[in-house]
Amino acid sequence: MLDAFDGGHQALTLSQIARRAGLPVATAHRHVADLCAARLLARRPEATYEIGARMWRLGLLAPPTRLRETALPYLQDLVIATGHTAHLAVLDGQHALVVERLAGSRTQPTRHSPGARLPLHCTAVGKVLLAYAPIALSDEVLRQPARYTKWTVTDVVALRRQLATILRVGVATSAQEHREGVSSLAVPVHGSSGVVAALGILAPLTSPRLGGTVGPLQAAAAAVGAALIGGDLEHVVDSERDIGDEGP
Amino acid sequence: MLDAFDGGHQALTLSQIARRAGLPVATAHRHVADLCAARLLARRPEATYEIGARMWRLGLLAPPTRLRETALPYLQDLVIATGHTAHLAVLDGQHALVVERLAGSRTQPTRHSPGARLPLHCTAVGKVLLAYAPIALSDEVLRQPARYTKWTVTDVVALRRQLATILRVGVATSAQEHREGVSSLAVPVHGSSGVVAALGILAPLTSPRLGGTVGPLQAAAAAVGAALIGGDLEHVVDSERDIGDEGP
DNA sequence: CACCCCTTTCCATCAGATGGAAAGCCGCTT
DNA sequence: AAGCGGCTTTCCATCTGATGGAAAGGGGTG
Numbered sequence A, B: 001m002l003d004a005f006d007g008g009h010q011a012l013t014l015s016q017i018a019r020r021a022g023l024p025v026a027t028a029h030r031h032v033a034d035l036c037a038a039r040l041l042a043r044r045p046e047a048t049y050e051i052g053a054r055m056w057r058l059g060l061l062a063p064p065t066r067l068r069e070t071a072l073p074y075l076q077d078l079v080i081a082t083g084h085t086a087h088l089a090v091l092d093g094q095h096a097l098v099v100e101r102l103a104g105s106r107t108q109p110t111r112h113s114p115g116a117r118l119p120l121h122c123t124a125v126g127k128v129l130l131a132y133a134p135i136a137l138s139d140e141v142l143r144q145p146a147r148y149t150k151w152t153v154t155d156v157v158a159l160r161r162q163l164a165t166i167l168r169v170g171v172a173t174s175a176q177e178h179r180e181g182v183s184s185l186a187v188p189v190h191g192s193s194g195v196v197a198a199l200g201i202l203a204p205l206t207s208p209r210l211g212g213t214v215g216p217l218q219a220a221a222a223a224v225g226a227a228l229i230g231g232d233l234e235h236v237v238d239s240e241r242d243i244g245d246e247g248p
Numbered sequence C: 001c002a003c004c005c006c007t008t009t010c011c012a013t014c015a016g017a018t019g020g021a022a023a024g025c026c027g028c029t030t
Numbered sequence D: 001a002a003g004c005g006g007c008t009t010t011c012c013a014t015c016t017g018a019t020g021g022a023a024a025g026g027g028g029t030g
Helices: A014-021 A025-037 A053-060 A063-082 A124-132 A135-141 A156-169 A211-230 A232-243 B014-021 B025-037 B053-060 B063-082 B124-132 B135-141 B156-169 B211-230 B232-243
Strands: A011-013 A041-043 A048-051 A085-092 A095-102 A117-119 A172-175 A182-191 A194-204 B011-013 B041-043 B048-051 B085-092 B095-102 B117-119 B172-175 B182-191 B194-204
Touching: A011 A014, A014 A025, A025 A041, A053 B053, A053 B063, A063 A085, A063 A095, A063 A194, A063 A211, A063 B053, A085 A124, A095 A124, A117 A124, A124 A135, A124 A156, A124 A172, A124 A182, A124 A194, A182 A211, A194 A211, B011 B014, B014 B025, B025 B041, B063 B085, B063 B095, B063 B194, B063 B211, B085 B124, B095 B124, B117 B124, B124 B135, B124 B156, B124 B172, B124 B182, B124 B194, B182 B211, B194 B211
Parallel strands: none
Antiparallel strands: A011 A048, A041 A048, A085 A095, A085 A194, A095 A117, A172 A182, A182 A194, B011 B048, B041 B048, B085 B095, B085 B194, B095 B117, B172 B182, B182 B194
């Protein structure tokens, strides 16, 4: 029933929620009232509902947040060093879950979109995650690779070859395979338990080649990996102190 | 029952959840299983549970996220300009909810703590929010102001005078009133519907006076306010596109 | 004024939640 | 080895609470 909320619907009326969830209004009304009482939803003056502050705080306790907080400084460095948009993704089922995305230049206020889910077979970060994932996953994902652009590679044999190459050289690319006019480059982030994320760079085709950015990219990935392994302890203590005090 | 999770307990066993929620294990077991099926919780290999990816994504749809994303660039500017830690907070019941906190210097990796709740009567951001809030709230909050340090002002009359001054000059301060050795300065952020947030700066007592930072602080607050009002439209469209595609 | 779409409440019907108890599983101590 | 304490997981008789159709109330608009 919470699934009624998504990126395009951050504020919904009761009837909308009921319709989108396939529930009778009376039932939805009761549920929504309960969720509001629990502060998981909040009611706005115009009788629309949106995600509440408690839900936000709970979401902050999820693993992606810790990863994001740790990686953010290095993402900033990477953006400054390369001038391109950087993003960090983790494996989430059959998708790459974008944990953070930082826009390229300050003047171009392209917003990032944490929470987005990208396909695994036609994005650079997705390919990295897929290459290092258990074979069972690629078996599943490569059954029917969806086509996004005319450049999307849907040939299973070719994709398998790509994954093998990625494992060997540690770098993945995607040239307009997901969105026209956008190329990307990605490398794995090695944490305490294997590859825990993929760090990637996006650039329009018109910009200078991405090849020269492999160095900074790998350096940033290594730094993030090291921070994840080394910073575990202090980080936990930190959040205990800072978020620990619950309110009514 | 989700309240069992907090900053100090991001991963819990079933029994822990049951105890903390005051529920019999059998009931907790069923609930947790349901939440896992909904991917609101996730089960880790060691049979502990943590907040799931779906919860994280839902949290991203909450108002604080939009505010945070909008304000982040200006916070960065502010940190660079002043060299101090900056933070942004909104009113949440009887607390100030920290939406974002950026550490002062790059070399000093002080972590920020979005999600933390600060008292209203003894922090600079809290005082700003309280000063601009309905009178009913300050009536309530000033009934029994809690003491945090020996510098905490608990005299109701003095606090009321402070709030009046804040309304007049648009700046609030707190000198070690919440934590020893930490002073802060804060100003309101004016959005489309009055004061929607407070922007503050933290500094240790040993550092140069905070007085000189009022200018940059007010400039940043004005910029955030403008971005909030002007950027609403494009922002919505953006997140529609980027987060819209739901998964299974 | 009538229409439409929304929110909110009520209540008879019915289905699903509840939690004690017992089984099964480590890892630890005696 | 045997015993113990903590954990997870399943079962099932009990009964409490969810369900949704219907109707009332509230604002807008043509």
